[in-house]
Amino acid sequence: MSDRVEVLVGPGTVIRSGRVTAWAGPTASLALVGFLRQSLCNVGPSERGGQLLVDHVAGILAGRDPEPQAAFAAVGPAETGWVAILHGPAQLWDGSETTTPPPNVGWARVPLVPNPLVAVGPAGSPAPRLVSGSPYDLVEGTVPGGGFMLVTGHPGGAGSPPSPAPPLSRGTPAGPGSVPEPTDAPALPEGAELVALGSTEPQGYRPLPGVAEPAAPGSGPIVDLTYCPAGHPNHPALQRCARCRAAITPRASERGHRPPLGVLLADDGTVYRLDGDLLIGSDPAADPEVTRGRFGVLRLTSPVGSLAPVHAEIRISGWEPSITDRGSANGTHLVRAGTEDWERLTPFRPEPLEPGSHVSLGQRVLTFVSPWPLQQPR
Secondary structure (H helix, E strand, O other): OOOEEEEOOOOOEEEEEOOEEEEEOOOOOHHHHHHHHHHHHHHOOOOOHHHHHHHHHHHHHHHOOOOOOOOEEEEEEOOOOEEEEEEOOEEEEOOOOEEOOOOOOOEEEEEEOOOOEEEEEEOOOOOOOOOOOOOOOOOOEEEEOOOEEEEOOOOOOOOOOOOOOOOOOOOOOOOOOOOOOHHHOOOOOOOOOEEOOOOOOEEOOOOOOOOOOOOOOOOOOEEEEEEOOOOOEEOOOOOEOOOOOOEOOOOOOEEEEOOOOEEEEEOOOOEEEEOOOEEEEOOHHHOHHHHOOOOEEEEOOOOOOOOOOOOEEEEEEOOEEEEEEOOOOOOEEEEOOOOOOOEEOOOOOOEEOOOOOEEEEOOEEEEEEOOOOOOOOO
């Protein structure tokens, strides 16, 4: 038994991995599309990949909705039946009724009884027509499309006419109060089965894992800084301590060991502490500057082998990090803090890495999170 995914004509992006399929509307940012794609790559091989994805996305939306106006949806198998998540102006049609997220919540979790036909697309779309024996079938990958029609597995195989199915049952209809408020949405459970990027084995997963090894006190380089009354080192421009929030009395800066600048949050949830210069790529450890101790190593894997051995570098001057593309074939792209558009970096030209920036390289995304301001804001 197999499923068939037929991509519908229109603007947007359709993603399929395993038995999990997602659609992102044309207003979804590249960062959101990249997040969905990476999430599907992680959960697609699981027999309950839809449940893992929905739980993960619901856990994120429970804390903050980063793009409330963007339409996206995903459908996949759960422990029993199927499950979907709808966000923004998206809809799901099951052959008899249409479901959209209630406006007071903005998103909805939709449990599904196994049904041969599910269609996903923008809100207000007409019901698509199922063509018997259609040759169209997205098996795996990411393609343009205005939605998708999922014909679930049945004895006749993909593309044959589906047999009659019982009416879809959701319990209570979608509407105000029918789904939990975001604050009640469950996060991804500890130890859920996800397949790590570049691995074939399931591993434990946490939405935000801690940095494995804490920084040793007094191990950072010597820079200008100020101390709060409790003795915590801070960027000299701060008036309150980034750690304990105590007021810092204005005074001349001192010289001391700089604390870590922040963390790089990867698209698979891994957190890398940024406290020194780094080379990023598929095999940066072989670079002579690493063997000489000049750079640390951040090794990433790419699903399509699009990362160069040394793809990019991060250098830190005082309190200011910068990122540089090292002449990679596929380039390094940056979304600066407070903007929405990706820009391709000029090879070998450093660019400031501001807190809140997103870096895309080899179809992987890193987000820089830091409590410290830039010394010279752009």
